[in-house]
Amino acid sequence: MENLRDMFQGMTRRFGLLNKVCCTAGGLDISLIQSHILYEIDKQHQPSMQQVAETLGTDITTFSRQIQNLVKMKLVQKTPDPNDRRIYILSLTIEGKFIAETIDQQMNSFLAEVFSHMNEFERQTVIRSIQLLNDAMAKSKACCSP
Structure with a gap:
């Protein structure tokens, strides 16, 4: 059996997950965690800070x-919940939406290029394998669970 850790280490490096800056969009350097936060705020409809923190x-x-930094960068807006002022609701500003969409396009282009080196059967096999791995990780007590 191949060294699984070695395989995951290589994938981590190739995905750029060890880089301080994951992407540059709109002239801004965005870290990996900031990219994930923007993605989740965009994906969830007006989530609370707690919801996004738990998801991640x-x-x-x-x-x-991280939210303070994104607010300073004018990418995220933090608004008190009208029903409970202790809770803050997160939303993307117009600039934040642009950055999130730009990162999304960059990632989709990257993945399309990577998958272009495989035939359809290989692509479907990899996608199904990633789904299986993701499901198994979600069930594992040893994995970080959102």
Whole structure:
């Protein structure tokens, strides 16, 4: 059996997950965690800070600092919930939406290019395998779960 850790280490490097900056969009350098936050805020409809932090498996203190940075960058808006002023609702600004869409396009182009080196059967096999791995990781007590 191949060395699984070695395979995952290589994939991590090739995906750029070890890079401080994951992408540049609109003249801004966006870190990997910031990219994930923008993605989740865009995907979820007006989520609370707690919801996004839980989805990403991040502690609220670290998450809060990231949100402050994204607010300073004018990418995220933080609004008190009218029903409970202790809760903050997150939304993307127009600039934030542009950045999120730009990153999404960059990732889709990257993945399309990677998958272009496979035939249809190989693509479907890899996609199904990723789904199986993701499902197994979600069930595992040893994995970080959102």
